[in-house]
Structure formats: C-alpha cells, structure tokens
Amino acid sequence: MTGLDMANVHLRSDDRGATWRKVSADPFTSCMNGTAGQAEIALRDGTILRGVWGQYLVYDPDVPRSAFLQRSHDGSVTWGKPEVLIDAAKAVIWTKRIRMLRDGRLIVLGGIVHGAWADRTRDELGTSIEPLLLVSADQGKTWKGPIPVVPPEHRKNWGGEEFDAAEMANGDLLCVFRRINPEGKSARWQGLLRKTGDSWTTTTARPAPLQHSGQPELLATKEGPILHIATTGVHLTDDGGENWRQLQIPGSAYYPRSVQTEDGRIFVFGHVGSDNAYGAVDQSIVMDSFVLAKP
Numbered sequence: 001m002t003g004l005d006m007a008n009v010h011l012r013s014d015d016r017g018a019t020w021r022k023v024s025a026d027p028f029t030s031c032m033n034g035t036a037g038q039a040e041i042a043l044r045d046g047t048i049l050r051g052v053w054g055q056y057l058v059y060d061p062d063v064p065r066s067a068f069l070q071r072s073h074d075g076s077v078t079w080g081k082p083e084v085l086i087d088a089a090k091a092v093i094w095t096k097r098i099r100m101l102r103d104g105r106l107i108v109l110g111g112i113v114h115g116a117w118a119d120r121t122r123d124e125l126g127t128s129i130e131p132l133l134l135v136s137a138d139q140g141k142t143w144k145g146p147i148p149v150v151p152p153e154h155r156k157n158w159g160g161e162e163f164d165a166a167e168m169a170n171g172d173l174l175c176v177f178r179r180i181n182p183e184g185k186s187a188r189w190q191g192l193l194r195k196t197g198d199s200w201t202t203t204t205a206r207p208a209p210l211q212h213s214g215q216p217e218l219l220a221t222k223e224g225p226i227l228h229i230a231t232t233g234v235h236l237t238d239d240g241g242e243n244w245r246q247l248q249i250p251g252s253a254y255y256p257r258s259v260q261t262e263d264g265r266i267f268v269f270g271h272v273g274s275d276n277a278y279g280a281v282d283q284s285i286v287m288d289s290f291v292l293a294k295p
Helices: 122-126
Strands: 007-012 021-027 036-042 048-053 067-072 091-100 106-114 130-136 163-167 173-180 186-196 199-207 218-220 226-230 233-237 254-260 266-271 285-290
Touching: 036 106, 048 091, 048 106, 067 091, 091 130, 091 163, 106 163, 163 218, 218 254, 226 254
Parallel strands: 036 091
Antiparallel strands: 007 021, 036 048, 048 067, 091 106, 106 130, 163 173, 173 186, 186 199, 218 226, 226 233, 254 266, 266 285
C-alpha cells in the first residue's frame, strides 16, 4: 500500500443519511492497512476523540510506537497532539473501540502486548496479544488499567486485538471477541465482565454461537436488547448473551460500525469486499438502516 493516496476521511449528514458532504481528509502514509478510524467517538461537548496506531506510522519518527489518542474541536478538520494511554516503553496497544458508558465514563477496548515494540515483527507481536480494557472518568485525559478482560487460562495464544463490549442495564459488560481458537482458526468467543465498584472482574470466556466475521460490533440499544452486527447476520440478545436470535434482516457490509439516533433508528456503516488487494473489488462504503419493532 506504500505510495497510495491515503487519508482519514470524515463525511457529515444533516438529513438522516440521505446526503453526505466531506468535511475533512487528513493524509497519512503507511505500509499497513489503516491507522485510525475504528476507535472514534463524539464526546458530549462535541469534541471528537480518536485512537491512532502509532506503531503503523513507521515513516513518522515523531509519534509513539503504540496507539495514542487525538482530539478534534472543530469537527475533524484539525487534530491535536498525541495523547499516550500507556507508555510505549511498557506496552504496545491497539485501540479498536471507544465506548461511552451511561455514567459518562469512557472505555477503550482493543489489544495489548506487554513490553516495548523493540525488534519484534507484527507476527511475533500477534502471538502475545491479549484483550485490553482501559477506563477514564475525565473524558479521556487520564486512564485506569489495563483491567483484565478474560480469565488467566485464556490469555496465552489469544490471537488478536479485535473485540467489542456493550454495557448492560446492571453495569456489566457483555463482550464478543475475535480470537484464534485451539484449532488455529479465527472464531467468535464471548465473555462477561461483572461490575465491581467502579471497575469490572472477569467471569467467563467461551465460544459464542455466532459465526466469525471480522471485527465484532455490538450495539446496546435504547430498547434494551444488545445487537451483534456482522456480515453473517444481525443477532439479538436480551439475557446477557445466554441466548442469541437472528433478526430477519440482511447482514451488514464488512467491518461494520453502528449508531442509534435519538428517534430509535439504527444506522450501520461498512465496506464492500473483505481484505482484498487494492483495486480488486469496488471497496465502496455502504449504509443500512432499520428500526427495532416488537414481534
């Protein structure tokens, strides 16, 4: 991918997704598949907070060799200086999701490898990744953690940084993971983090009755149920993941992101294709929307 015209593009819609206009496109150069965009959230004061993978910006010597945060106070037109979550000399992290809890705190989800980047390859780092959870009570200025996400017996050879979490009514976090299973294949697992004071404790981690499909995407809906959205279908649970049922709507595009607006409509964004070589397919961005209705 080196040599391509790369940019983090932001579009805005003021008419419920009917039309879109470009508001920014900040350029970057990397030999890796993306550096920002998956971990991003709008704070209550309008600030946009995003995670950037500094370890993938190998041509920029001035950034940390680990994930960091950046803020935009003008709707993504300009971005502030890197804000380090964990000292890159102590750990390498990958930010995949930033979620806001009902009490206003933020959580960062992703992956962590303890120890510095040093001379390890991406494959070598991959064998050491375990799930990452950090929490902030001051809009991301300071962070507590990392908080253990899965029981100790599952952390070795976990196999990836991709997972998501949705807050349940009682404050517990339902997690769905993409990991490498004992057979060496990507698989969906799920786990539950029990709320304990202002933190969480691990309970279980086990295979989920969901097909593998890239980065997991969970949405805690205003109606109460939690959705798992993927190319393989949209599934719903209202009992903390004990049971999942598939909704009678099509699956999403690849690596979806979802949001529910104040009126209850759910919007899902993803891209056509998969990890295809550049130009192999029309890797367009597509949008779907739907509402939940009682059966």
